[in-house]
Amino acid sequence: MSGLRRIPWALVLVVAALFVPALGSRFYTFVATDVAILALFAVSLNLLLGYTGLVSFGHAAYFGIGAYATGILMKKAGIPFLLAFPAAGVLAGLFALVFGFFCVRLTKIYFAMLTLAFAQIVWAICFKWNDVTGGEQGMPEIPYPDLAWMERLPLAGQLRTSDHFYLLTVVLVAACLWVLRRIVGSPFGRILTTIRENPERAEFIGVNVRRFELIAFVIAGAFAGLAGGLFGIFNRGVFPDFVYWSKSSEVLIMTILGGIGYFYGPAVGALVLLVLNQQITSYTQYWPFILGTILIVLLFAFPSGIVGALDAAARRLARPRRA
């Protein structure tokens, strides 16, 4: 057991993920890119939901801002990805700072409603501002970043542009997750957990709760923005639907489904929800009914999420051997 624990599983998974294009199916690469990006989006939400105990109903706002930022910079201004990608995080973070400033002044349901209100304002702007965002029709044809240099890499030479973009996505998402992991493991992350457990007590021992909540809000927003920046390119276009409340609820479902008590829980939730959605919609047009039923069963059967249930199962299997 301890031997298994010493293996850096996350690293193994990243390396394994890099070999998905080698399977040769464009479809697998497509699904894997989608999962990787939305996993980052869901994990960024979990910094608020699972670690700080803040329920945000408007997390799609920062995802969308990041997508529009990268999209507009790359398509209209011709700025390279190297600058346009970090810009997504910075801009989303700045918006999170402004909106968060007001949101953290409220608690519980009022906090959630205000995050939703801000997200809907962002949506309205994206939907109406035809000259900049393309309005209702969005901005199709975001160019792929220039990845021709990847052709010189060993093994990656024969791959398509979408495969190259996938490799880039895996590396960037892995880097972002690593940073987030470091953040939640740091003393700062511990304070966030303290705030989640008991904000009054945290305040009592001298923690500036609002300020820490605001910092968490900005970090979560910035990483959601980075996920959005990647998603706009992957999706070959940025649309106002990215910012709509239904996107916020989708990521909330992913996070809760995977398990908010585990760092990688939301990533598993993203994988499960995407694959379920993909499979069910290709078999029946009554997918909302089937998907809804499955989600209800999952949430009832695994109140601590899928990862929580797997964790419990693993423990139960391990116990008799130890005894």
Add this chain to the structure above:
Amino acid sequence: MQRRTVLIAILALLLLVPPAADAQKPIKVGFPMPLSGPAALYGDPALKGAQLFVEEINAKGGVLGRKIELLARDSKANADEAVRVSRELILKENVDFLVGTLTSAEGPAVSVVAKENKVVFIAPIPKTDQLTAPDKLHPYIFRVAATTTMEGRSIAEIVAKWNVKRIATISFDYAYGQDVTRAFVEHIKRIKPGVEIVDQQWPKLGEADYTPFINAQMAKKPDAVFSSIWGGHFLTFSKQAKPLGYFDAIKYNLIGAGEIASPEATKAMGAEYPVGVWGNSYDAFYWQDAPPAHRDYTARLSKFLKDDAPSSWSIQTYMAMQFLVEAIKKAGSTDSDKVAKALLGLTVDTPHGKLTIRAKDHQANRGQLYGQTARDPKYPFAIMKPMTYVDPTKFMD
């Protein structure tokens, strides 16, 4: 224990079971269309129209000796999802062609996917000019719906015959509303220079309270109004406008774009419909002086939908599938490059008569039915009487 059973059940569900390979190798057509939410009201009959055509052609042995298989996916009326399902259809199901999309946001978004994957895409319903604008046009995109320009100009042609001078407009403030209104205003000024645009109101899409817009418009005393408050929104609008005396003030000289006179719309509004206003529709099952093929088509559709008053939306996808199959026949191949070439200048005998996809802009010369609404004792809802098919060929750019 129970939990483990559930877990196993879910893992089993998650296994990617590839759809069984068909020995006959049908021609696969991907069909992204809104099939849930409010837009399903139109997406559903649109799917049925295509299904009717597929059933008919397969009964005759298909095309090139192969059957047609329609793979419908729910685009949820949003561009993001339409792109996702279209790429899934191409990458996973290996569809040969795409037919579908409903909104003006979905159409251009899927067009990009078609271009990148070099798959012929026929749009049956989206009207936005941008779909086939010169800078967006590519070899694989085709459209059998009217454009916003054609719709706006058709209405201008009708209004030009009215004895009115002071014209006002009311439209939603977004791409479709702006484009169709601009096309109307430009064309009416060109063909009837005496008219004056006295007022333009721009409520936001899905506005709940039209009162301020209605009052402001009435204050300018227009003789006639051009509206593009479409579909179900027109119900909300007319419910609020009637008690304010809006329709009486303009003597019911209102003409609406966006299918407000379709059987679906008048049926939905029932007794509340402001009978006397003008509107348009893709199709009308009660069309008296229609081409003979139309009567036959209506009877088949009526049987297929088990509805005596069948939908007016089905015709669009029926025509799109007709064009696709004729092009496959002409090309003698299912290769997208060859079919795309075959579609250029292709003329097809549709239930609404002969239509041609122009080589210049990949756009069919598709008109719509326009008419004044009236009550008819035969139906419990308003119909267009008289009604004419406005052929846009002479005023297309």
